[in-house]
Amino acid sequence: MSQTGYVTPAATIERELEIKKSRFIARAGLVADRQAALAFVEAVKADYPDARHHCWAYLIGNPDTSASAAMSDDGEPSGTAGKPILNVIQHKGIGDVIVVVTRYFGGVKLGAGGLVRAYAGSTQQVLADLPLDEHRPQRAFTLAFDFADEQPLRHWSDQHGAQLQSIDYGPRVTAQLNVPLEQVEAFEAFLGAQGIERLGATDDD
Structure with missing residues (x-):
């Protein structure tokens, strides 16, 4: 794409x-x-x-x-x-x-x-x-993580033009985040470093 x-x-x-x-x-x-x-x-x-x-x-x-x-x-x-x-x-x-x-x-x-x-x-x-x-093409990520990971995630989003669409506080925190396509590689690296679980991702062109 x-x-x-x-x-x-x-x-x-x-x-x-x-x-x-x-x-x-x-x-x-x-x-x-x-x-x-x-x-x-x-x-x-x-x-x-x-x-x-x-x-x-x-x-x-x-x-x-x-x-x-x-x-x-x-x-x-x-x-x-x-x-x-x-x-x-x-x-x-x-x-x-x-x-x-x-x-x-x-x-x-x-x-x-x-x-x-x-x-x-x-x-x-x-x-x-x-x-x-x-309009910048984005990838929508569905994530699961611990409460302690929320602040680093919000900080990364603010720095890289990502948009937090929804967040749900259960036994684990789940969130939906839209990430500009040119930032996806950096975001994948961030998820790996933080140990944040990726439940799914879809492209929006």
Whole structure:
């Protein structure tokens, strides 16, 4: 698996474009999976219930690899909305992103070419202003250790950008920790030195 990160949305933003009296309102944001993407679309529909179209596209995962993607024309002529939105997303190299473009029809037909330009232009505009974060691939570790090992583990995590996701105090302490892939080798060495038991590990790209 590649150890290179990719950029993701750091916020949800909206931008509006008016073309021949039609209003195009583009909203972009962060989504982790298809379920979150569809919920994002429903939230936009709830905010603009009287709009004629809510066209969208999303791309989940690393945009440089075989990421998961989908799109919808939502009643616009086939290929004139979802595909242009997705094309712009793919050219921007952003992962875990959705763009929903809501259209209020202004009474003037734009034609297929005009629609493609409008939906692509709306997507360009919102993505140009979108603040971004870097997504760093991580490995999730499940660990078991004695109570005395907790403080050294927390200290190592703070020093190396690892994130403690959960901790459970039983007869032994169990914890889940996300470690950046470039730090995994050092973490394995730390576990060995401390005598901390590794119950499992999974990669998140």
